[in-house]
Amino acid sequence: MIYKDYVKWDRMPTNWCPGCSIGTVFRHLTLALEKAAVPREQMVVVSGIGCSGRAAGYFNVDSVHVTHGRAIPVAEGIKRSNEKLKVIVFSGDGDLVGIGGNHFLHSARRDSDIKVICINNGIYGMTGGQMAPTTPFGEKTLTSPFGTSYAPLNIQGIVTSNARYWYARTSSYHVNHLLKCLGEALEWPGFAFIEVMSFCIENFGRRQGFKNGFDMLFKLKQDYKLNPKPDGLLKNHELGVVKNVGQAS
Amino acid sequence: MKRLIMGNEAVAMGALKAGMTFFAAYPITPASEIMHILAEKEGEIVFLHAEDEIASIHLVIGGSLAGRKAMTSTSGPGMSLKQEGIGLAHMMEVPLVVVDVQRVGPSTGMPTLPSQGDIIQSIHGSHGDYNPIVLYPSSVEECYRYTIEAFNAAEESRSPVVLLLDGFLAHLSETVDLDRVSVEIKPRTLAPLGHGKRHFTGLLAKDGVPLTKDSLYYREWYGRVKTKMLETAMNYRFYEYLKNDQADTLLIAYGIVFRVILPLKKEFSLFKPVSLFPVLEKEIQAAASGHKRIVVIEMNDGQYRGEIQKVLPREVLGISVLGGTISLKEIRERLHDL
Ligand SMILES: Cc1ncc(C[n+]2csc(CCOP(=O)(O)OP(=O)(O)O)c2C)c(N)n1
Ligand SMILES: [Mg+2]
Numbered sequence: 001m002i003y004k005d006y007v008k009w010d011r012m013p014t015n016w017c018p019g020c021s022i023g024t025v026f027r028h029l030t031l032a033l034e035k036a037a038v039p040r041e042q043m044v045v046v047s048g049i050g051c052s053g054r055a056a057g058y059f060n061v062d063s064v065h066v067t068h069g070r071a072i073p074v075a076e077g078i079k080r081s082n083e084k085l086k087v088i089v090f091s092g093d094g095d096l097v098g099i100g101g102n103h104f105l106h107s108a109r110r111d112s113d114i115k116v117i118c119i120n121n122g123i124y125g126m127t128g129g130q131m132a133p134t135t136p137f138g139e140k141t142l143t144s145p146f147g148t149s150y151a152p153l154n155i156q157g158i159v160t161s162n163a164r165y166w167y168a169r170t171s172s173y174h175v176n177h178l179l180k181c182l183g184e185a186l187e188w189p190g191f192a193f194i195e196v197m198s199f200c201i202e203n204f205g206r207r208q209g210f211k212n213g214f215d216m217l218f219k220l221k222q223d224y225k226l227n228p229k230p231d232g233l234l235k236n237h238e239l240g241v242v243k244n245v246g247q248a249s
Numbered sequence: 250m251k252r253l254i255m256g257n258e259a260v261a262m263g264a265l266k267a268g269m270t271f272f273a274a275y276p277i278t279p280a281s282e283i284m285h286i287l288a289e290k291e292g293e294i295v296f297l298h299a300e301d302e303i304a305s306i307h308l309v310i311g312g313s314l315a316g317r318k319a320m321t322s323t324s325g326p327g328m329s330l331k332q333e334g335i336g337l338a339h340m341m342e343v344p345l346v347v348v349d350v351q352r353v354g355p356s357t358g359m360p361t362l363p364s365q366g367d368i369i370q371s372i373h374g375s376h377g378d379y380n381p382i383v384l385y386p387s388s389v390e391e392c393y394r395y396t397i398e399a400f401n402a403a404e405e406s407r408s409p410v411v412l413l414l415d416g417f418l419a420h421l422s423e424t425v426d427l428d429r430v431s432v433e434i435k436p437r438t439l440a441p442l443g444h445g446k447r448h449f450t451g452l453l454a455k456d457g458v459p460l461t462k463d464s465l466y467y468r469e470w471y472g473r474v475k476t477k478m479l480e481t482a483m484n485y486r487f488y489e490y491l492k493n494d495q496a497d498t499l500l501i502a503y504g505i506v507f508r509v510i511l512p513l514k515k516e517f518s519l520f521k522p523v524s525l526f527p528v529l530e531k532e533i534q535a536a537a538s539g540h541k542r543i544v545v546i547e548m549n550d551g552q553y554r555g556e557i558q559k560v561l562p563r564e565v566l567g568i569s570v571l572g573g574t575i576s577l578k579e580i581r582e583r584l585h586d587l
Contacts, residue, residue: 077314
């Protein structure tokens with residue numbers, strides 16, 4: 001199977017805005033699936049609600065598009081019901097670590113064998129640009145018109161607080177790294193979380209003064225540096241993989 | 250073999266008998282024993298003590314989609330949390346069973362005392378229009394029997410079926426011989442995930458493609474789903490009618506209340522719906538005819554009386570037994586004062 005076979009072509013075009021990078025991540029996931037030779041009949045994609053959450057419907061495999069924040073428990077239920085399925089969650093930051101935060105915390109703790117791909121655009125994109133738990137400190141959004149007064153959630157910290165973990169931070173600019181991370185996640189036996197640093201031009205970037213999606217993509221290039229061999233955890237502006245095969249204790 | 254069994258235990262055993270192999274829940278009085286018993290089966294079944302009730306219903310949706318008969322159990326506060334998932338399961342047409350062992354609310358209320366306060370929640374708890382099947386047993390043997398029927402109805406209707414209990418019935422122990430209860434067990438109706446390119450979604454969709462701005466299609470879709478629910482429910486019309494030829498009053502009661510008022514059959518006609526929803530319109534109308542007065546007795550402030558009133562074109566009286574305590578003596582007196 002080639003990557004194109006994982007795409008539901010009759011659903012194209014997607015509902016993603018021009019200049020959005022969710023499609024880049026979607027495309028690289030199909031490439032990673034081709035590489036890992038995952039049969040279409042042995043996988044399921046689950047999404048929650050949001051722009052990123054529309055992804056499930058564009059995969060040419062059995063897919064489930066659930067309520068806001070519940071992609072992780074539905075995915076875990078699927079995996080525990082049929083261990084043979086490769087179960088992938090594709091959703092947004094607000095969905096997975098905001099409203100779905102409790103499920104994220106506990107599914108990671110239970111080391112459920114699901115692969116979670118989180119589009120971190122730092123905003124609630126679909127609903128017009130409200131503050132997400134991932135919005136950088138001080139940023140103005142529809143619900144933080146004077147700038148956010150809280151620091152963004154430390155997703156890496158939460159995942160790596162478990163005895164056994166696999167966490168990657170990558171970006172929709174660094175596509176080779178993105179592909180590598182997706183491939184590694186698909187092979188990891190347990191809970192794998194990929195935080196894809198991303199952006200939203202229409203409902204966040206424009207208010208920050210960006211002219212177009214390309215400028216935001218370029219900002220990702222400037223902001224993030226690859227760290228192929230992190231010593232401990234990733235620093236704030238590093239991309240890489242941190243993992244621990246340790247047993248739960 | 251005859252054994253002394255508790256209502257909650259009979260529910261767990263009924264679920265296993267029905268072929269349930271996936272269970273997820275969060276502890277809550279007075280439903281926890283269902284969980285405790287099924288925890289012992291971990292390995293034979295998938296058992297999950299989830300982080301909360303929202304997770305448990307969604308785990309169960311995933312478990313069912315991937316091929317297993319699945320159930321979750323809770324009480325009122327957890328039932329409120331599960332409503333989101335119940336709506337999703339109706340929209341995606343996922344068979345599963347939700348057990349709600351009622352206690353006195355609202356909120357944390359009176360955790361250890363029984364109630365029937367979730368009648369309306371069981372049909373209108375989630376937003377939007379949907380037409381669920383709700384069963385309510387009134388004995389330990391019925392807990393077993395109707396848990397199996399709940400699974401059958403879930404499979405046949407491809408929807409989340411609610412099994413209501415009350416804290417009294419859940420903790421009631423009775424000697425029963427479950428081996429002698431014979432109920433046909435329906436096979437799975439939903440092809441499990443992993444065999445195609447189906448898209449299940451909470452959005453209004455046609456063949457997996459969202460159609461979120463098509464009002465005419467919504468009407469068509471809703472009509473189809475409603476018909477499916479009502480037609481399936483025709484196969485699950487459970488009730489007991491004890492007609493008293495001398496009586497001019499018909500008492501309607503369900504769950505533990507029916508058990509408590511059973512001795513009144515000498516003076517009154519009694520009707521016990523097990524299938525609470527869809528309301529047994531024809532059967533109730535038939536029972537009501539020939540009686541001067543209709544009285545619904547329930548452990549809430551008239552929730553089911555309102556539903557009966559909708560199907561009977563005359564005044565339906567009610568006795569509300571509130572606060573978690575019920576006695577035949579009190580009911581007798583209040584009937585006298587009606
Ligand atoms: C229970 C519930 N609350 C709120 C909403 C409205 N809503 C839809 S998408 C969304 C935010 C999505 O943000 P994110 O997960 O970051 O996805 P993005 O659109 O940024 O990709 C919200 C709040 C909803 N659909 N359901
Ligand atoms: Mg977002």
